[in-house]
Amino acid sequence: MVKILITSIIGAMGFLIHKFLIDHIIKQKAQLREMQSYLKSMANIIANPGNDMNNERNDIKNKLRDLSAELTAKTESISIYSLLALIKIVKDRSKINATCEDLIRLSNSLFEETKIQGFRNVDILKRVGKRLGISII
Numbered sequence: 001m002v003k004i005l006i007t008s009i010i011g012a013m014g015f016l017i018h019k020f021l022i023d024h025i026i027k028q029k030a031q032l033r034e035m036q037s038y039l040k041s042m043a044n045i046i047a048n049p050g051n052d053m054n055n056e057r058n059d060i061k062n063k064l065r066d067l068s069a070e071l072t073a074k075t076e077s078i079s080i081y082s083l084l085a086l087i088k089i090v091k092d093r094s095k096i097n098a099t100c101e102d103l104i105r106l107s108n109s110l111f112e113e114t115k116i117q118g119f120r121n122v123d124i125l126k127r128v129g130k131r132l133g134i135s136i137i
Contacts, residue, residue, distance in 0.1 A: 021079055025090060028074040032091075035067045035103075036134045039125060043137055046106055047122045050113040057110045064107035068100040095131045102128050 039046070042060055045053070075081065075096045084090045102124050109117050122137065129136035 024074065024078045025084070028071070028078060028090065031067075031071050031074045032132060032134065035071065035099075036129075036132075036136060038063060038067065039128065039136045043125055046110065046125060047118055047137075049110050049117050049121060051111055054111075061107040061110050064103045068103035068107075071096060071103075072100050091132060099128050099131060 042063075045056065045060060050057075075090075075093065078084065078090060081090060081093060085092045106121060106124055109121055125136050128134075
């Protein structure tokens, strides 16, 4: 009887840990993979801002903002985030916040048709990749 009770308690704890912690970590990691894939596929357009392809640039602008908002939301949904970041299970919150800011920065710069802005966007893409340990450019 005691074994059944202990097994039930351990099973319930495992379920709760999975439901309220591991699921959220998995969702954040999936969001990071989606962001990496999107930035990689759109890097050429992001690195070459201008006034051409306005519809496509608007879509990219909106998607970058959505990625930023979704990453913020998925990060905020993880309980005991600071502890998990300390033991390197998740990315440091400051890196996530800086990445979200950079995504907004990129979304605001897609229509500035200057070479300098193009270089800035490339630097931002590289910084995001380095910060998160992912390959973008």
